[in-house]
Amino acid sequence: MPITDEYTLLCETCGYTVDGLPVEGNCPECGRAIRTSLPEARQGTPWDRGPSVRNWFATGWMVVTRPGRTFEAARISRVRLSGLFLTNAVIAASAAIAPATAIRAWAVFGAALGLDLPWHFENRAIEWLLITPLAWVGGLLLVLALTEIERIGLRVIGGRHRWRVTRAITAAVCEHASYGWVIAGVLVGVASFPIAVEPQLWRNLLGSGWQPWVLAGYPAAMVVGLLIFETLVYIGVRRCKFANRARPALEAGHPGPSPATQPPA
Numbered sequence: 264m265p266i267t268d269e270y271t272l273l274c275e276t277c278g279y280t281v282d283g284l285p286v287e288g289n290c291p292e293c294g295r296a297i298r299t300s301l302p303e304a305r306q307g308t309p310w311d312r313g314p315s316v317r318n319w320f321a322t323g324w325m326v327v328t329r330p331g332r333t334f335e336a337a338r339i340s341r342v343r344l345s346g347l348f349l350t351n352a353v354i355a356a357s358a359a360i361a362p363a364t365a366i367r368a369w370a371v372f373g374a375a376l377g378l379d380l381p382w383h384f385e386n387r388a389i390e391w392l393l394i395t396p397l398a399w400v401g402g403l404l405l406v407l408a409l410t411e412i413e414r415i416g417l418r419v420i421g422g423r424h425r426w427r428v429t430r431a432i433t434a435a436v437c438e439h440a441s442y443g444w445v446i447a448g449v450l451v452g453v454a455s456f457p458i459a460v461e462p463q464l465w466r467n468l469l470g471s472g473w474q475p476w477v478l479a480g481y482p483a484a485m486v487v488g489l490l491i492f493e494t495l496v497y498i499g500v501r502r503c504k505f506a507n508r509a510r511p512a513l514e515a516g517h518p519g520p521s522p523a524t525q526p527p528a
């Protein structure tokens with residue numbers, strides 16, 4: 264099975280090289296219609312077709328409800344992670360810190376305004392607010408690092424299976440799977456409630472000292488979120504392991520003679 268470059272047309276089901284065969288025909292190996300393996304057969308997810316708030320929600324809904332269909336439609340178009348990934352990374356980091364930050368901000372500003380708060384906050388609330396930007400940056404860097412590691416891992420796994428998992432394919436898979444990071448961020452935010460509310464509350468309720476189990480929500484939320492991301496990546500790489508990318512215009516077809524090759528006048 265010769266794979267010449269990342270633009271060589273392969274059957275998306277079995278990886279057989281169908282480049283140069285009539286597109287009306289079928290893959291000689293598995294019978295899949297060659298037409299359905301063309302790069303333009305991937306219609307693109309809503310975000311691929313145009314970034315917008317509406318398309319962010321539409322793409323997220325598609326990823327969650329029909330992940331297989333999403334990764335069959337996703338366009339393989341660029342090597343770098345797109346704005347979709349950065350959007351999701353920022354939303355994930357923000358969702359992770361938002362509930363605790365909101366509660367603490369309420370404590371700080373509520374006390375300053377003389378509001379009657381439902382429970383007594385320890386005076387660490389201001390420190391907590393200062394930690395918040397650091398936690399946000401940390402969460403963002405964690406998502407970026409884990410996703411880059413995932414992309415390297417996908418290339419290794421693809422190589423072992425003799426798939427054609429290019430950088431452009433890992434970009435398309437990971438940026439759509441990054442909705443998993445958004446879910447992870449929301450879960451971490453929910454897990455932060457017991458600590459953000461007030462450790463004193465737990466001591467009063469449970470009648471004993473420091474309760475380490477209130478921290479257990481953090482790793483649990485992270486592990487569940489990571490599993491969701493990994494599951495989406497797994498579905499994605501199975502659907503894109505031979506995905507085709509359109510050859511850039513200059514390399515496609517017959518480019519005109521470049522000025523350098525033209526005879527001197």
Ligand SMILES: [Zn+2]
Nearest residue numbers: 274277290293
């Ligand atoms: Zn085939």
